[in-house]
Amino acid sequence: MSTSNLHIYVMAVPLLTAFFVNLLGRTSKVWIAPLVVGSLAFSSVASLVLMGRVMTSGGFSYTVGNWVPPYGIELVVDHLSALMLVLISVVALFASVSALKSVEQELPGREHLFFTLYLILIAGLMGLVLTADAFNLYVLLEITSITTYGLIAMGKGRAPLASFNYIIMGSIGACFYLLGVGYLYLMTGTLNMAEISQTLPVIGGGAAVATALAFILVGLWIKMAFFPLHGWLPNAYSLAPTGAALIVAPLMTKVSIYLMVRVMFSVFSIDYLFLQNPLVDAVIVWGAAIAIVCASALALAQKDLKRMLTYIIVAEVGYMVGGAWLANSTGMTGALLHIVNDALMTLCLFLAAAAILYRVGSLDFDKLQGIYRKMPITMAAFTIGAFSMIGVPPTAGFFSKWYLILGGIEGGHWEFVVALLFSSLINAVLFFRIIEIGYFHKDGEHHGHETITEAPLQMQAPLLICAVALIVIGLGSGPLVEKIITLAIPVGL
Amino acid sequence: MDDLLAVIVAKYNYWIYVILMMIGFYAMIGKRNLVKKLIGMNIFQTAIILMFVSAGVKHGGKIPILNKYEVLKNGIDATQIVNPLPHVLMLTAIVVSVSITGVALAILLRIYREYGTLEEDEILEKLGK
Numbered sequence: 001m002s003t004s005n006l007h008i009y010v011m012a013v014p015l016l017t018a019f020f021v022n023l024l025g026r027t028s029k030v031w032i033a034p035l036v037v038g039s040l041a042f043s044s045v046a047s048l049v050l051m052g053r054v055m056t057s058g059g060f061s062y063t064v065g066n067w068v069p070p071y072g073i074e075l076v077v078d079h080l081s082a083l084m085l086v087l088i089s090v091v092a093l094f095a096s097v098s099a100l101k102s103v104e105q106e107l108p109g110r111e112h113l114f115f116t117l118y119l120i121l122i123a124g125l126m127g128l129v130l131t132a133d134a135f136n137l138y139v140l141l142e143i144t145s146i147t148t149y150g151l152i153a154m155g156k157g158r159a160p161l162a163s164f165n166y167i168i169m170g171s172i173g174a175c176f177y178l179l180g181v182g183y184l185y186l187m188t189g190t191l192n193m194a195e196i197s198q199t200l201p202v203i204g205g206g207a208a209v210a211t212a213l214a215f216i217l218v219g220l221w222i223k224m225a226f227f228p229l230h231g232w233l234p235n236a237y238s239l240a241p242t243g244a245a246l247i248v249a250p251l252m253t254k255v256s257i258y259l260m261v262r263v264m265f266s267v268f269s270i271d272y273l274f275l276q277n278p279l280v281d282a283v284i285v286w287g288a289a290i291a292i293v294c295a296s297a298l299a300l301a302q303k304d305l306k307r308m309l310t311y312i313i314v315a316e317v318g319y320m321v322g323g324a325w326l327a328n329s330t331g332m333t334g335a336l337l338h339i340v341n342d343a344l345m346t347l348c349l350f351l352a353a354a355a356i357l358y359r360v361g362s363l364d365f366d367k368l369q370g371i372y373r374k375m376p377i378t379m380a381a382f383t384i385g386a387f388s389m390i391g392v393p394p395t396a397g398f399f400s401k402w403y404l405i406l407g408g409i410e411g412g413h414w415e416f417v418v419a420l421l422f423s424s425l426i427n428a429v430l431f432f433r434i435i436e437i438g439y440f441h442k443d444g445e446h447h448g449h450e451t452i453t454e455a456p457l458q459m460q461a462p463l464l465i466c467a468v469a470l471i472v473i474g475l476g477s478g479p480l481v482e483k484i485i486t487l488a489i490p491v492g493l
Numbered sequence: 494m495d496d497l498l499a500v501i502v503a504k505y506n507y508w509i510y511v512i513l514m515m516i517g518f519y520a521m522i523g524k525r526n527l528v529k530k531l532i533g534m535n536i537f538q539t540a541i542i543l544m545f546v547s548a549g550v551k552h553g554g555k556i557p558i559l560n561k562y563e564v565l566k567n568g569i570d571a572t573q574i575v576n577p578l579p580h581v582l583m584l585t586a587i588v589v590s591v592s593i594t595g596v597a598l599a600i601l602l603r604i605y606r607e608y609g610t611l612e613e614d615e616i617l618e619k620l621g622k
Contacts, residue, residue, distance in 0.1 A: 135582055142589045146596055153600045160603040161616065167597045168521055171534050178586065179541055185579070186548055 006053070007062065007077050007130060010046045010085055013039045014092075015123035018116045025112025036096050036115050040122070043089040047082070054082040055483060061132065069132075069192050076132040080336070080488035084129040084258055087340055091250050091347050092122045094462035099243030101458045102354050106241050107154060114154060118247060121147040125255050134181045134267065135191045137259065138174065141223065145170045148252060151244035152236050162235035169232040173222030180215030183208050184267070193266045200272065210277075216263055224256035226317050227291030234310040242354045245306070250347040253313060254339045257320045261335070264324065265490040274327040281325045282413075288322030289419035291315070296426040305353055305363035308430060309346070312389065315423050316342050322416050323404045329486075329493040331407025336485050337477065338400035341388070344470055345397055348385035351463040352378055355455035368434065369441040374452045377460055379438060381467035386431035388470045391424045396470045399477035506547035513540035525613045527604065531597050538590040542583045549576035 017039035024031035054060075059078030063069060077085075096118065103114050124144035131137050149170070153163035185191055187208050188199040200209060218229075225233035237249050264273055274281055292315050299311035320342070323335030353363060355378045360367055372379045388397035401420060408417040454460065473480065501508055513536060520533020554575035601611060608616045 135585075139585055139589060142593070146592055149593075149596050149600070153596075153603065157607075158620065160600045160607065164527060164597065164600050164604060167593065167600070168530055168534060171538070171593060172518075172521065175537055175541055179544070182541065182545055182548070185545075191582075 005062075006046050006050045007075065007085065010043045010050065010089065011123055011126040011130065013042050013046075014119045014126070018119035018123070021119060022112055022116040025115065029111060032111050032115055033100050036100065036119065037093070039119065040089060040093040040096055043122075043126075044086070044093050047085040047089045050077065051082045051086050051484075054079055070190055070195055073136050074132040074192060074194070075130045077130065078488065079484050080258070080261075081129045083336075083340065083484055083488065084255070085126060087343055088122065088125050088129065088251060088255070091343055092247060094351070094466055095243075095246040095250070095347060097462045098351050098354055098459045099246050101456055102246075102358055103241065103243040105358060106156075106243070110154070114151070114241070114243060117147045117150050118243075121151065121247065125251055128255055129258060132193045132266070133191055134184065134193055134196065138178050138181060141177065141259075142174055144252065144255075145174065145223075148244075148248055151248065152240040154244065155239045155241045157239065158235070159239040159241075162232075162239045166232040166236040169222055169229075173219045173229075176215045176219030176222070178219075180212040180217075180219060183212035183215065187212070193262075196267050197269060200268065209272075213268060216267075217260070220256055220260045220263070221321075224253045224260070224317050224321075225314055226288075226321055227295050227314055230295065230314045230317075233314060234307055237310045237313070238304065238306045242357055246347070246350050246354055249309070249313060249350050250343045253317050254320075254343045257317065257324070257335070257339055260321070261324055270327075270490060270493060281327050284325040285322050285411075285413045285416050288318045288325065289413075289415040291318035292322070292419040292423045296423040299430055300426060303365055305356070305365070305368070305434065306350075309349055309353065312427065312430070313346060316346075319401075319404060319420065319423075322413075322419075323407060326404075326407045326411045326413060326416070327493070328407055328410050329489050330403055330410050332489050332493055333481055333485055334400050334403030334405075334407050336488060337403060337481060340480075341396040341400045341470075341473065344466060344473065345385050345388040345395075348381060348463065348466040348470060349389065351459070351466060352382035352385060355459045355463060358455055358459060359452050365434070365437055368438050371438040372435075375454050378455055378463060381460075381463045383431075383435065384467040384470055386427075386435070388474070390427045390431060394471060394474045396474040396477065399474055403481075506550075507544065510540045510544040510547070513543065527601055527611045527613060531594065531601065534597075535590065535594060538586070538593075542586055542590070545579040545583050545586070549579040551575055 017035050021032055021035050024035065054077060059076065059082070061069075062075040062077065064073050064075060067073070096115075099118070103111050107114055121144055124140050124147065127140040128137065128144065131140060149163050149167050152166060153160045155162075181191070184196055187203055187206075188196050190196055190199065203209070222229045237245050240248065295311050295315035295318060299308050299315065302308040302311060316338070320335045320338050323331045323338060326332070356368070356371065356375065357363055359375065360371070384395060388395035391398045391401040393399075401424065405417050405420055408414070408420065517533045517535070517537030517540060521530050521537065524530055524533060551572065551574075553573075555573055557574045557577040559569070559574070604616070605611055608619055610616060
């Protein structure tokens, strides 16, 4: 196995395993767990090796089948995409270990179908971060979306309805993206991102280019659930099977944000985005500030832990969109660091929610009374995740929020700073309410709860590792920013 | 007025795509029946496919199937042949659109089994009870 093709193996192994999971999983369930965990473990190790290689010898581009870039599809592995690959494969690995248990409980007899879609989704996400071709990106975006529609529709009750709404909204988003790419293709005659960005300054920024940017951005915002285009997300994510929410909630929105950053700086340029059109970034940062405040306020109104977490995801999307459009390197550092941190803390909270759901059977706040005494280890990890979401040092969430706030001050966007602080306060209220219910409320009337014990080890282990990782990454933010993220920021910011 | 007409006639393919797209968009947002929403989504996607395909067309262009040896000898006159790239791309987009429609129809089937109707209002009414 030659190491120059390592990134292809990272993506291909889950994709090919998906078919074996389907085939062998039909005959016997014992195949599913080793195949899923084995392929994702391989991807995690391979992507870590790839990250090491990129850190020592820099990024590189790869032409699939030796078709040179303008004609063939180019894959680019640089610091940012290598970091995203590591993030996706590691999050997928942890989520799958826990998902194996909850899928067994929620979808008995359909595990092989679930994990087939699950692995194709992972492969699609990895393809998204690697590709340097605007049309290829659309196809991969739809691969991830279609698998997600299927995964969400596997849930009970209203889940198919939520999934259908997601299909309609998601398709509008993808079509807008495709339309924007179509305009760019008509203007430049190429679909390769690097070629487009070389041609755009020559033809200048006409109305067609501005329309293309607007369509692409709105399309991606729908996909990432940027308020007020978030309507589909809370229902879809909270009604999905727990195993699906475990992977979709941490990764889908974060990868869409990565795509927005990619399009902003690999297709368009800093010059075009921030200097030629100075009002646009200010408007978007205002939009992000409003998004953060509104989504946080909506989170307050929820009575169910999972639904509350989905609104927090919507608020967090505002953090990263705002950070990326602050037009300075501090804000950008914050946005990129927050992609990593937010994926991990969302994973941590959803893993905890999955463990509680596995034992308690409901995530209504009323049912969480006295949960700290019954599931102390799970709730300890949940508390670390909650602290990270609030932004308490030394958890990871504090450091990215710190960069975002510094970036907001540097760019003079006080509304964004105020929105971030407001959202942190709301998060504190939200999570301390749960801690209060879980820790101090006695469950006098619920005698049936006596039997509730700790979640199985298979669900606890990924949760604990994830909680420890939040603190380790928090303490290691300095080297992470210095060695990887500063090199991922586009030159000239 | 004449100028406007001239603009519309000169780029009539784009006007058709815009009109089709708006029809699809209206069906997705305005219609209350879930199947009609899905058909609206299909019209929306078709409009974009048509835009791409029409962008490749040239007046008097030939089909882009060429003799390799002749091209190597005499070179190629790009104005004489239709641009095949958008067509190839749209083959992929059609596949994507078909698979989304398939998934959506399967989900509609499940919704129908669950609620016995595909009218959004009636479903919401049943959920409210």
